[in-house]
Amino acid sequence: MSDRSTVRFVLDGELIELRDVDPTRTVLQFLREDLRRKGSKEGCAEGDCGACTVVVAELVGGDEVQFKAINSCIQFLPTLDGKELITVEGLASGDSLHPVQSAMVKNHGSQCGFCTPGFIMSMFALYETNPNPGRRDIDDALAGNLCRCTGYRPIVAAATEMYSMPAPASIDRSVLLKQIQDKSSLRIAHEGRRFLAPRDADELSALLQEFPDATVLAGGTDIGLWVTKQHRELETIIYTGRVAELLSIALTDTHIDIGAAVSLTDAVPSIVQLYPGLDEMFRRFASPPIRNAGTLGGNIANGSPIGDSMAALMVLDAQLVLRCGDAEREISLGEFYHDYMANDLQPCEFLLQVKVPKPSDIAVVRSHKWSKRFDQDISAVCTAYRLVLEGDTVASFRMACGGLAATVRRATNTEAAINGKPWNEATIQAACEALAVDFAPITDMRASADMRLRATQNLLRRFLAESVSENLETVYSYGR
Numbered sequence: 001m002s003d004r005s006t007v008r009f010v011l012d013g014e015l016i017e018l019r020d021v022d023p024t025r026t027v028l029q030f031l032r033e034d035l036r037r038k039g040s041k042e043g044c045a046e047g048d049c050g051a052c053t054v055v056v057a058e059l060v061g062g063d064e065v066q067f068k069a070i071n072s073c074i075q076f077l078p079t080l081d082g083k084e085l086i087t088v089e090g091l092a093s094g095d096s097l098h099p100v101q102s103a104m105v106k107n108h109g110s111q112c113g114f115c116t117p118g119f120i121m122s123m124f125a126l127y128e129t130n131p132n133p134g135r136r137d138i139d140d141a142l143a144g145n146l147c148r149c150t151g152y153r154p155i156v157a158a159a160t161e162m163y164s165m166p167a168p169a170s171i172d173r174s175v176l177l178k179q180i181q182d183k184s185s186l187r188i189a190h191e192g193r194r195f196l197a198p199r200d201a202d203e204l205s206a207l208l209q210e211f212p213d214a215t216v217l218a219g220g221t222d223i224g225l226w227v228t229k230q231h232r233e234l235e236t237i238i239y240t241g242r243v244a245e246l247l248s249i250a251l252t253d254t255h256i257d258i259g260a261a262v263s264l265t266d267a268v269p270s271i272v273q274l275y276p277g278l279d280e281m282f283r284r285f286a287s288p289p290i291r292n293a294g295t296l297g298g299n300i301a302n303g304s305p306i307g308d309s310m311a312a313l314m315v316l317d318a319q320l321v322l323r324c325g326d327a328e329r330e331i332s333l334g335e336f337y338h339d340y341m342a343n344d345l346q347p348c349e350f351l352l353q354v355k356v357p358k359p360s361d362i363a364v365v366r367s368h369k370w371s372k373r374f375d376q377d378i379s380a381v382c383t384a385y386r387l388v389l390e391g392d393t394v395a396s397f398r399m400a401c402g403g404l405a406a407t408v409r410r411a412t413n414t415e416a417a418i419n420g421k422p423w424n425e426a427t428i429q430a431a432c433e434a435l436a437v438d439f440a441p442i443t444d445m446r447a448s449a450d451m452r453l454r455a456t457q458n459l460l461r462r463f464l465a466e467s468v469s470e471n472l473e474t475v476y477s478y479g480r
Ligand SMILES: Cc1cc2nc3c(=O)[nH]c(=O)nc-3n(C[C@H](O)[C@H](O)[C@H](O)COP(=O)(O)OP(=O)(O)OC[C@H]3O[C@@H](n4cnc5c(N)ncnc54)[C@H](O)[C@@H]3O)c2cc1C
Pocket: 046, 047, 048, 215, 216, 217, 218, 219, 220, 221, 222, 223, 224, 225, 240, 260, 261, 284, 285, 286, 287, 290, 293, 294, 295, 296, 297, 298, 299, 300, 301, 302, 306, 307, 308, 309, 345, 349, 350, 351, 352, 376, 377, 378, 379
């Protein structure tokens, strides 16, 4: 199959084919500046406020259409290839509002209206994906949308009532989507910059050898901000979102093998099903639009010291499969980071897969995220623990922390203070002292050094309290 240089997607029931696309033009710039379609708003240009939320529909497994809310302000336009873009202008049918819109009007869910199109699109995604959401599902679905004046009560009421409004005419989105599926690779060149979207790992590998300085783009929820906030020019982008091997999740006898380009939304259920104690951390990881675009591989490769997934994956002893040319190698996540934002990836190398071990014994696994807000906030501290008890004695204890050092890393002195000891308050008290040996955190706008350390000590105490007050086997562990 030959390469293609045009970007093809569906908008308002029509096929759009764009030539000479700027690789880092955002979907929001395309909508507002090129199409003068200004329903989607720009509040922050960094994925935080939700004013720019749109929905992307994709074909999965042949006929099924999957709907995902995303932040158009940080999504690069070429990544829409093969998908349908749905914006707030496309929901009403003639004079008939979509049920989401009718419910919002009826419940007075909008005052200044700036946030409203974004809320409508997050609610539309919920409407299409969950026919019977509970209050927590609604709160979660709206976690990426900020409203400064109406307040959330009427908006939540609208999200509850939208299901009892007359249903909209059904639309078969798969027909047009099927017309724009092909196996060709994208190769876009624009004013000396490139956007390359290979279809398999061999091609990705060859491209990285040809362009070792290229930026590997997955969901773009970190990289998007390099462009919108830091105004960086990215000369060559290699996009992983169409690479078959990077998009699969496989369950082996021993591991869950998660492709590096699998979105957090798709990857998380397979992990949380085996480790329910990680549910809250992943629920509080950013917001649905960020999790719909962002990937587990991107979180790990980006390697921020306040990244949320790594502490949990470290205590589980996750392995990374890296590839350069035809050669693959495995490295433990615990050995992957060298220093602040520096890791073991070589210039030609990319992350192929994250191998998460399945539970093999009665281990309690849990993660705590400590931040100023419950939803859509970056951690000041993120901790994770894996505990195996024999009677009242600790047979094995691992702990990893983010937000306390230049990289997320294991708390080795703390682990030594707990391993082989009785699992009780005296042991935890000694471990809290060891935590102060393990880490010398810094002060920044999220928390002072002292607060960080004391919060982490208290989170460890909380883990002891949680572990003795709950039925460990059924709540957190699927072992044996
Ligand atoms: C509003 C907002 C909220 C956020 N909240 C959180 C949060 O709560 N917790 C948290 O941890 N993070 C958060 N993030 C950060 C971000 O969403 C995550 O780090 C996400 O997992 C990044 O994944 P991505 O696919 O978008 O990565 P990208 O932006 O595409 O890439 C990130 C980095 O990884 C590299 N990379 C990606 N894939 C590969 C690969 N296969 N091989 C080699 N290198 C690769 C890229 O080159 C780049 O250096 C937030 C971001 C935003 C904008």
